Amino acid sequence: MKRLFFVLVVLGMATISHAATDVTLSNITDSSVTLSWISEGTGTCQVNYGLSAGSLTSTAYDVRGSKTTGQIHYVSLSNLAPVTTYNYQLLSNNKPYQQGTFTTMAAVIPSGSCLAYGRVCDGHNPAVGAVVCLWLEDGDGNGSQGKSALASCLTDENGYWFYDLINLRTSNNKGLFEFSKSGDGLYLNVSAEKGAELKTRMDTGACMPARDLYLK
Helix, strand or coil, X not given: XXXXXXXXXXXXXXXXXXXXXXXXXXXXXXXXXXXXXXXXEEECEEEEEECECCECCEEEEECCCCCCCEEEEEEEECCCCCCCEEEEEEEECCEEEXXXXXXXXXXXXXXXXXXXXXXXXXXXXXXXXXXXXXXXXXXXXXXXXXXXXXXXXECCCCCEEEEEHHHCEECCCCCECCCCCXXXXXXXXXXXXXXXXXXXXXXXXXXCCCCCEECC
Protein backbone atom coordinates (compact mmCIF):
# COMPACT_ATOMS: atom_id res chain seq x y z
CA MET A 1 0.00 0.00 0.00
CA LYS A 2 2.78 2.45 0.85
CA ARG A 3 4.54 1.69 -2.44
CA LEU A 4 1.34 2.27 -4.43
CA PHE A 5 0.74 5.59 -2.68
CA PHE A 6 4.28 6.73 -3.50
CA VAL A 7 3.84 5.91 -7.18
CA LEU A 8 0.58 7.86 -7.36
CA VAL A 9 2.20 10.92 -5.82
CA VAL A 10 5.12 10.81 -8.25
CA LEU A 11 2.81 10.42 -11.26
CA GLY A 12 0.65 13.26 -10.04
CA MET A 13 3.65 15.54 -9.74
CA ALA A 14 4.80 14.62 -13.23
CA THR A 15 1.49 15.56 -14.84
CA ILE A 16 1.63 19.16 -13.63
CA SER A 17 5.20 19.99 -14.62
CA HIS A 18 3.90 22.46 -17.22
CA ALA A 19 0.60 23.31 -15.54
CA ALA A 20 -0.76 26.80 -16.12
CA THR A 21 -1.00 29.11 -13.12
CA ASP A 22 -2.10 32.72 -12.70
CA VAL A 23 -4.07 32.75 -15.96
CA THR A 24 -5.09 36.34 -16.75
CA LEU A 25 -7.49 37.72 -19.35
CA SER A 26 -6.85 41.34 -20.32
CA ASN A 27 -7.19 43.84 -23.17
CA ILE A 28 -10.75 42.69 -23.87
CA THR A 29 -12.28 44.65 -26.77
CA ASP A 30 -14.91 44.07 -29.44
CA SER A 31 -12.45 42.09 -31.57
CA SER A 32 -9.54 40.93 -29.41
CA VAL A 33 -8.39 39.61 -26.04
CA THR A 34 -5.06 38.73 -24.43
CA LEU A 35 -4.39 35.62 -22.35
CA SER A 36 -1.24 35.46 -20.26
CA TRP A 37 -0.09 32.85 -17.78
CA ILE A 38 2.85 31.35 -15.96
CA SER A 39 3.66 27.67 -16.38
CA GLU A 40 5.51 25.65 -13.77
CA GLY A 41 7.85 24.33 -16.44
CA THR A 42 9.52 25.90 -19.47
CA GLY A 43 7.92 25.29 -22.84
CA THR A 44 6.08 26.58 -25.88
CA CYS A 45 2.43 27.56 -25.73
CA GLN A 46 -0.72 28.01 -27.76
CA VAL A 47 -4.40 28.77 -27.28
CA ASN A 48 -7.10 26.86 -29.14
CA TYR A 49 -10.43 28.68 -29.25
CA GLY A 50 -13.87 28.64 -30.87
CA LEU A 51 -17.57 29.21 -30.33
CA SER A 52 -18.08 26.01 -28.35
CA ALA A 53 -15.99 23.73 -26.15
CA GLY A 54 -16.29 20.98 -28.74
CA SER A 55 -15.21 23.16 -31.65
CA LEU A 56 -11.92 24.88 -30.81
CA THR A 57 -10.98 25.32 -34.44
CA SER A 58 -8.79 28.42 -34.23
CA THR A 59 -5.26 28.61 -32.80
CA ALA A 60 -3.08 31.48 -31.61
CA TYR A 61 0.52 31.45 -30.37
CA ASP A 62 2.73 33.59 -28.20
CA VAL A 63 3.03 37.07 -29.74
CA ARG A 64 6.81 36.61 -29.78
CA GLY A 65 6.54 33.61 -32.10
CA SER A 66 5.19 30.06 -32.07
CA LYS A 67 8.58 28.61 -31.07
CA THR A 68 9.05 30.92 -28.08
CA THR A 69 9.84 28.95 -24.92
CA GLY A 70 9.67 30.04 -21.31
CA GLN A 71 7.50 30.10 -18.21
CA ILE A 72 5.86 33.40 -19.17
CA HIS A 73 3.30 33.07 -21.98
CA TYR A 74 1.48 35.93 -23.73
CA VAL A 75 -1.08 35.19 -26.44
CA SER A 76 -3.35 37.69 -28.21
CA LEU A 77 -6.48 36.57 -30.06
CA SER A 78 -7.69 38.89 -32.83
CA ASN A 79 -10.38 39.18 -35.51
CA LEU A 80 -13.05 38.12 -33.03
CA ALA A 81 -16.74 38.95 -33.36
CA PRO A 82 -18.16 41.62 -31.02
CA VAL A 83 -20.43 40.69 -28.09
CA THR A 84 -19.70 36.99 -28.55
CA THR A 85 -18.74 34.29 -26.06
CA TYR A 86 -15.76 32.12 -26.96
CA ASN A 87 -14.38 28.95 -25.41
CA TYR A 88 -10.64 28.42 -25.12
CA GLN A 89 -8.06 25.91 -23.97
CA LEU A 90 -4.45 26.59 -23.04
CA LEU A 91 -1.71 24.26 -24.22
CA SER A 92 1.91 24.00 -23.12
CA ASN A 93 4.28 21.80 -25.10
CA ASN A 94 1.17 20.56 -26.98
CA LYS A 95 -0.42 19.27 -23.76
CA PRO A 96 -3.92 20.62 -22.98
CA TYR A 97 -4.47 22.43 -19.70
CA GLN A 98 -6.90 25.01 -18.44
CA GLN A 99 -10.19 25.66 -20.25
CA GLY A 100 -12.44 28.69 -19.94
CA THR A 101 -14.62 31.26 -21.66
CA PHE A 102 -14.57 34.98 -22.37
CA THR A 103 -17.00 37.41 -23.98
CA THR A 104 -16.00 40.21 -26.33
CA MET A 105 -17.54 43.65 -25.93
CA ALA A 106 -19.29 46.23 -28.06
CA ALA A 107 -17.03 48.58 -29.99
CA VAL A 108 -15.98 51.89 -28.45
CA ILE A 109 -13.65 54.36 -30.11
CA PRO A 110 -11.12 56.26 -27.93
CA SER A 111 -9.74 59.62 -28.96
CA GLY A 112 -6.51 61.43 -28.14
CA SER A 113 -3.54 59.83 -26.42
CA CYS A 114 -2.09 59.44 -22.93
CA LEU A 115 0.89 57.12 -23.26
CA ALA A 116 2.16 55.69 -19.98
CA TYR A 117 5.58 54.06 -20.14
CA GLY A 118 8.59 53.08 -18.11
CA ARG A 119 11.34 50.53 -17.66
CA VAL A 120 11.48 47.30 -15.68
CA CYS A 121 14.89 46.11 -14.49
CA ASP A 122 16.19 42.80 -13.18
CA GLY A 123 19.15 43.94 -11.16
CA HIS A 124 21.36 45.95 -13.51
CA ASN A 125 19.80 44.40 -16.62
CA PRO A 126 16.56 45.16 -18.48
CA ALA A 127 13.73 42.72 -17.74
CA VAL A 128 12.91 41.47 -21.24
CA GLY A 129 9.55 39.83 -21.96
CA ALA A 130 7.95 40.56 -18.59
CA VAL A 131 4.16 40.82 -18.46
CA VAL A 132 2.91 44.16 -17.15
CA CYS A 133 -0.73 44.01 -16.01
CA LEU A 134 -2.18 47.43 -15.27
CA TRP A 135 -5.37 49.24 -14.33
CA LEU A 136 -6.53 52.66 -13.20
CA GLU A 137 -8.39 53.53 -10.02
CA ASP A 138 -10.20 56.79 -9.39
CA GLY A 139 -8.41 58.94 -6.84
CA ASP A 140 -9.88 62.41 -7.17
CA GLY A 141 -13.62 61.79 -7.53
CA ASN A 142 -13.71 62.99 -11.13
CA GLY A 143 -14.54 60.92 -14.20
CA SER A 144 -15.21 57.19 -13.87
CA GLN A 145 -15.52 55.76 -10.37
CA GLY A 146 -13.83 52.66 -8.99
CA LYS A 147 -11.37 50.63 -11.06
CA SER A 148 -10.90 50.20 -14.79
CA ALA A 149 -10.82 46.88 -16.59
CA LEU A 150 -7.48 45.08 -16.75
CA ALA A 151 -4.97 45.79 -19.51
CA SER A 152 -1.52 44.37 -20.19
CA CYS A 153 1.61 44.62 -22.31
CA LEU A 154 5.04 43.01 -22.62
CA THR A 155 8.35 44.70 -21.91
CA ASP A 156 10.54 45.06 -24.99
CA GLU A 157 14.20 44.13 -25.55
CA ASN A 158 15.26 47.14 -23.46
CA GLY A 159 12.88 46.41 -20.59
CA TYR A 160 10.42 49.18 -21.52
CA TRP A 161 6.65 48.89 -21.29
CA PHE A 162 4.16 51.13 -23.11
CA TYR A 163 0.38 51.46 -22.82
CA ASP A 164 -1.98 54.21 -23.99
CA LEU A 165 -4.33 54.78 -21.06
CA ILE A 166 -7.12 56.10 -23.29
CA ASN A 167 -7.81 52.47 -24.29
CA LEU A 168 -8.74 51.41 -20.76
CA ARG A 169 -12.38 50.46 -20.29
CA THR A 170 -14.67 50.56 -17.28
CA SER A 171 -14.67 47.47 -15.07
CA ASN A 172 -17.69 46.04 -16.94
CA ASN A 173 -15.94 46.73 -20.28
CA LYS A 174 -18.98 48.60 -21.60
CA GLY A 175 -17.39 52.03 -21.97
CA LEU A 176 -14.12 53.91 -21.78
CA PHE A 177 -12.69 54.71 -18.35
CA GLU A 178 -12.58 58.48 -17.85
CA PHE A 179 -9.56 59.49 -15.78
CA SER A 180 -7.57 62.52 -14.71
CA LYS A 181 -4.03 62.97 -15.99
CA SER A 182 -3.05 63.69 -12.40
CA GLY A 183 -4.73 62.52 -9.21
CA ASP A 184 -5.83 59.01 -10.18
CA GLY A 185 -3.88 55.84 -9.42
CA LEU A 186 -2.13 53.60 -11.94
CA TYR A 187 -1.49 50.11 -10.58
CA LEU A 188 1.04 47.71 -12.10
CA ASN A 189 1.62 44.01 -11.44
CA VAL A 190 4.73 42.74 -13.22
CA SER A 191 5.57 39.05 -13.69
CA ALA A 192 8.81 37.74 -15.19
CA GLU A 193 10.71 34.50 -15.64
CA LYS A 194 11.84 32.44 -12.62
CA GLY A 195 9.10 33.84 -10.40
CA ALA A 196 10.38 37.42 -10.32
CA GLU A 197 7.63 39.98 -9.78
CA LEU A 198 6.68 43.37 -8.42
CA LYS A 199 3.55 45.31 -7.56
CA THR A 200 3.36 49.08 -7.39
CA ARG A 201 1.11 52.13 -7.59
CA MET A 202 1.85 55.53 -9.06
CA ASP A 203 -0.08 58.71 -9.74
CA THR A 204 -1.28 59.25 -13.30
CA GLY A 205 0.79 62.42 -13.24
CA ALA A 206 3.97 60.39 -12.73
CA CYS A 207 3.77 57.73 -15.42
CA MET A 208 4.89 59.58 -18.56
CA PRO A 209 7.56 58.36 -18.00
CA ALA A 210 7.29 56.30 -14.84
CA ARG A 211 10.23 55.68 -12.53
CA ASP A 212 12.37 52.60 -13.12
CA LEU A 213 10.91 49.48 -11.50
CA TYR A 214 13.04 46.66 -10.07
CA LEU A 215 11.96 43.03 -9.88
CA LYS A 216 12.23 41.12 -6.64
